[in-house]
Amino acid sequence: MDKGTPKAIRLQDYRPPAHLIDTVDLQFELGEEVTTVRSTLGIRRNPDRPDAAGLPLTLDGQRLDLVSVALDGTPVAPDRYTVTADHLTVDQVPECFSLETVVRIKPQENTALEGLYKSSGNFCTQCEAEGFRKITYFIDRPDVMARYATTITAEKARYPVLLSNGNLVASGEHEDGRHWARWEDPFPKPCYLFALVAGNLRHAEDHFRTFSGREVTLRIYVEPGNEDKVDHAMRSLKKSMRWDEEVYGLEYDLDIFNIVAVGDFNMGAMENKSLNVFNTKYILAKPETATDNDFLGIESVVAHEYFHNWTGNRVTCRDWFQLSLKEGLTVFRDQEFSSDMNSRAVKRIADVQGLRTVQFQEDAGAMAHPVRPDSYVEINNFYTPTVYNKGAEVIRMIHTLLGPEGFRKGMDLYFQRHDGQAVTCDDFVAAMADASGVDLSQFQLWYRQAGTPDLSVATAYDEAARTYRLTIRQTVPPTPGQPDKQPMHIPVVVGLLGPDGADLPLRLTGEAAPAGTSRLLHVRKAEEVFEFVDVPARPVPSILRGFSAPVKVKADVSDADLTFLMANDSDAFNRWEAGQILGGRILLGLVADQQAGRLLDLPQSYVDAVGAVLRDADADPAFAAQALVLPTEAYLGTQMDVVDPEAIHTVREFARKTLAARLRPDWLATYRRHAGNQSFSVEADAIGRRALKNLCLAYLMALEDEEALSLCLGQYHGATAMTDVIASLQFLSNSNAPQRDEVLAGFYERWKGEPLVVDKWFGVQAMSYRPDALERVTELLKHPAFEIRNPNKVYALIGGFANGNPVRFHDATGSGYRFLADQVLRLDPMNPQVAARMMGPFSRLRRYDAARQALMKAQLERIVATPGLSPDVFEVASKSLEAAG
Known part of the structure; x- marks a missing residue:
């Protein structure tokens, strides 16, 4: 690295x-070559820092061309300030003063998409986490909160729309063809929530009346030609505003709420106060161009960013170590919103699948870190599944421990205490504990300890005493920097099913009467024993209902018991989970057979269990579409001490084809029952029916016979909704059908004018498990539609291959590893944040065999040795190498 090894922040x-x-007045002169930013800051010494009287003022700034500095209106002499690559330091400052700086920047050259940059000819900002320092000099940290006024001046013909935070208070025109707009935000905020957008945009407008009777104007801005794709996003916004009022009593606080969708954006969206900036992926949708998952994703992300208005904006983070304070809490809130809007069971299953597939792997890899990290080199690397998704599970556990009413009281107290402040995770937990009277002191280990806890559950039934005993042992595995762990406070929700499949009333030893049929058990020690009394017959345990804690469970439950739970458990999540555990056991057994060279055979009892679910699928199509999916290759890998990608893929494909062949009439009948319904809606029932139909087609296409191929081609050519089109395309892309290449080429020609649809086309090919997948991906890097500077294209093609195609990425030759390293090094000089996000598969190298570890290690060493490497990529690569040993 040019500047030596980056220093960790602790x-x-x-x-x-x-x-x-306290106050910020910004004046932007937007130009085609250079943009000038005049900043006037109202500054005072911090009374909480007694030593500050003798300290100079130090402001953060990067890639800024400083023109002038003035203090209280008087120019500062050059010998009184110093400028480095990262800071402006002014000596001998008074207790309270005004500082004015003028800088020049070049947004059109900003390929990192942090700070102020241009996207499709429009100016746009992204300031979280530390982008504001690339716009002007500032104390760029979240515990510095100020009130902002922003004046934007630009050429009217090129940039008719000028937006910033808060309310529009004035606007006008100049005689030279330029115009201006002034925005004022009355609420103090950290600089990471600042936003500016200027460009040639169109908008859709609607209105929302709050529960106090105020009318809020809602606008969604898009590039010309996309106006017909914002209706769903607008409906989602209005639903989320109403939900937050009804569930949490939280009302929107300004007169206008703006959303802008841009095509070049590193993340999904950004919650800037009153001016949310979104990746187009999470705004633009209509049935012809967007899948059901796109519609659901838009609803979720729009809600997430809106919910940040209170959990993130009105109350924000003291420092970036507290990132989960806003992100974990807001993910939990958007998950609950989506559950209320759609199928709660399916949403919970989807969230847990994501957690296990990505976050559990992070916990087991070189980048494992607590929900509240102890240190970081580059903060952008900690926008992780642990902070977001595991952080949401921590909030969910608090909700479980306190109950809905106790949790709401805690939220009310949190806002009462901290509105307008920058606070910590400890402050949040304290509000929850104080409002409910629940002791959460041990629970706070969830914020401090990394790793996924393992629970071992042993059962014993005493027929004579009519007692049933659960013995639960917990261990938290060592992770980098944390070799020894303390026992956690783990909420474990359980139920017991009688021989008739009904839930039994549950009474623990010492209790006077049963207390429901689902019980919350508090596991606080390394080993806990829970004894239930008056149990009339040996029950079947339903453990960790609703996935009440983000843990791994091993229980002495038989295959017959799992089949029983699949058919009878009243908890929908555990009904699905039973099928996953049973399927995982069988598939991992087949992996062992494959590795030993034994003949593969899928037990008929498992086929019968899947067939029973399939034949009852119409009772709840959405749930059945989840329950009938085999455990994923990624999930199976997490269950192995040493991951064998080839054996896992071979076995899973064998099981899929066996189920397809033995249950072919049922798959076919179910597909045909649902294939005739061409009406489109994004209601949960309609989404569930399409999911079930396409799952049936996926199984049929595993056989690649003439009838299945005919059905698939018929659906592809006849479908009017992108959900069905892209499903057919995916199945064809994985096949050896002679029409495959023609269909792929035709799809591109049909949709080449729709960038988000082209991203799907890239992704389908990147995740194809055909042997020529890497060759195809390499060719697509040269395709006219691929742009390495566009994050969506990178995530779809490069990320799709590295993260979504384990069997081909982990090819034993190491070709996939070389490919990824090449792309990371290509990306790093342009966009370090995206380059670092591509490194995820390398951080888990110790999960693989020695040969693959050596191949990955060689690529990591090549990356680390590259001159000028960014701190973003260096941190991931060096930690991965350190973990490899």
Whole structure:
């Protein structure tokens, strides 16, 4: 690295800032070559820092061309300030003062998409986490909260729309063809929530009346030609505003709420106060161009960013170590919203699948870290599944421990105490504990300890005493920097099913009467024993209902018991889970057979269990579409000490084809029952029926016979909704059908004018498990539609291959590893944040055999040795190498 090894920033070193900024007045002169930014800051010494009286003012700034500095209206002499690559330091500053700086920047050259940059000819900002320092000099940290006023001046013909945070208070025109707009935000905020957009945009407008009677104007801005794709996003926004009022009593606080969708964006969206900036992927949708998952994703992300208005904006993070304070809490809130809007069971299953597939692997890899990290080199690397998804599970556990009413009281107290403040995860937990009276002191280990806890459950039934005993042991595995762990406070919700499949009333030893049929058990020690009394017959346990804690469970439950739970458990999640555990056991047994060279055979009892679910699928198509999916290759890998990608893929494909062949009449009949319904809606029932239909077609296409191929081609050519089109395309892409290449080429020609649809086309080919997948992906890098500077294209093609195609990425030759390293090094000089996100598969190298580890290690060493490597990529690569040993 040019500047040596990057220095880690540690939570234990936190100190309040020496100076605070109360007001910010920004004036932007947007130009085609250069943009000028004039910043006037109202600054005072921090009373919480007694030592600040003798300290200079230090402002963050990167890639800024400083024109002038003035203090209280008087130019500052050059010998009184210093400028480095990262800071502006002004000596001998008074207790309270105004500082004015003028800088020049070049947004059109900003390929990192942080700070102020241009996207499709429009100006746009992304300031979280540390992008504001690339716009002007500032104390760029979240505990510095100020009130902003922003004036934007630009050429009217090129940039007719000028937007920033808050309310529009004035606007006008100049005689030279330029115009201006002034925005004022009355609420103090950290600079990471600042936003500016200027461009040639169109908008859809609607209105929302709050529960106090105020009318809020809602606008969604898009590039011309996309106006017909925002209706769903607007409906989602209005539903989320109403939900937040009804569930949490939280009302929107300004007169206008703006959303802007841009094509070049590193993340999904950004919750800037009153001016949310979105990746087009999470705004634009209509049935012809978007899948059901797109519609659901838009609803979820729009809600997530809106919910941040209170959990993130009104109350924000003291420092970036507290990132989950806003992200974990807001993910939990958007998950609950989506559950209320759609199928709660299916949403919970989807969230847990994502957690296990991505976050559990992160916990087991070189980048394992607590929900509240202890240190970081580059904060962008900690926008992770652990902070977001595991963080949401931590909030969910608090909700479970306190109950809905206790949790709401905690939320009310949290806002009452901290509105307008930058606070910590400890402050949130304290509000929850104080409002409910529940002791959460041990529970806070979830914020401090990394790793996925393992639960071992042993059962014993005493027929004579009519007692049933659960013995639960917990261990938290060592992770980098944390070799020894303390026992966690784990909420385990259980039920017991009688021989008739009904839930039994549950009474623990010492209780006077049963207390329901689902019980919350508090596991606080390394081993806990729970004894239920008055149990009339040996029950079947339903453990961890609703996935009440983000843990791995091994229980002495038989295959017959799992089949029984698949058919009878009243908890929908555990009914699905029983099928996954049973399927996982069988498939992992087949992996062992494959590795030993034994003949593969799928037990008929498992086929019968799947067939029973299939024949009852119409009772709940959405749930059946989840229950009938075999455990994924990624999930199976997490269950192995040493991952064998080839054996896992071979076995899973064998099981899929066997189920397809033995249950072919049922798959075919179910498909045909649902294939005739061409009406489209995004209601949960309609989505569930399409999911079930396409799952049946996936199984049929595993056989690749003439009838299945005819059905698939018929659906592809006849479908009017992208959900069905892309499903057919995916099945064809994995096949050896002679029409495959023709269909793929035709799809591109049909949709080449729709960038988001082209991204799907890239992704389908990247995740094809045909042997020529890498060759195809390499060719597509040269395709006219692929642009390495566009994050969506990178995530679809490069990320699709590295993260979504384990069998081909982990090819024993190491070709997939070389490919990924090449692309990371190509991306890093342009966009370090995206380059680092592509590194995820390398961080898990110790899960694989020695040969693959050596191949990955060689690529990591090549990356680390590259001159000028960004801190983003260096941190992931160096930690991965350190973990490899």
